[in-house]
Amino acid sequence: MKGIVGKKGFTTNKKEGDGKSPIGMYSFGTAFGSGAKPSGMKLTYKKTTKYDYWVDDVTSKDYNKWITYKGVPTKKWKSFERMNHSLYRYGVVINYNVNPIVKGKGSAIFLHIWRGENGVTAGCVATSEKNVLRLLNWLNPSKHPHIIMDTIETL
Template sequence: MVKIFTAYAEGFLVLNSDKVRCALGKGGVIPAADKREGDLRSPLGMWPLKYVFYRPDRLPVPETVLPVKALSPDDGWCDDAGSESYNQHVKLPFDGSHEKLWREDGVYDIVCVLGHNDDPPVKGLGSAIFLHLAREDYSGTEGCVALSQAHLLELLKSADAETYVEIVRD
């Protein structure tokens, strides 16, 4: 059965029957067709949960039926619109522009890859749209959806192959 967790532009997500705080893009939300690399906006729409990365030196394996991969210091994500690896997991060192997934700030200690612009990726229409951990102050993301660790773990526990995060305006 399809499960949908709705994230509202006002900064909350409906998790099971509760409204919980979340962070979205620093630039707000934007229709997915208008999303552009680096615009700091979260794309409106329904995005499937694909798989999960986690930091094994900081956390145990998250409880979920989704595919789970342990991160290592050489994991990255290509955000270079000129690269054939655009919007894909890459190993570092990598010549093109990329994000490091092994971060000191902890926001990527758990990362769920959302199925935005991935089948196939269209260069420049946004990359690295994740569900990840929020900063303590819930400051805006680069275009992702961010939750507390407890809420993200709860969401992953109930997620399966038919689970989506829906980003809406109101």
């Protein structure tokens, strides 16, 4: 299936806001979306709300974490992603920079819906909604699935 990555390609030295996708092999975290949990999906699924944010503020203790917060987000963080975004109608967390979390090394790396096959992301991996749903239904946590992110030439 076709997919897209960061607007500036891949990197082995990911930095917050660089527009690059991190090279490596990563496990998957929580699947999420504003839609209902897809029938037959085995992954843990979290339905997003207007109160769900992924924090990419490198000065925050919440850096690279999903936070549910009912206050004014711009008063709490300098930078964040709203998890109820249309491109996140369905997606899954790619476990990049999670254990341990290193501030500034990059955050909010997901597999999610694209704007189109000629588009780019800010560092995530994206494909059509149909393909995201196929992948979410295919991924089986008992088989310990991973995603390999790299260029064809390097692979």
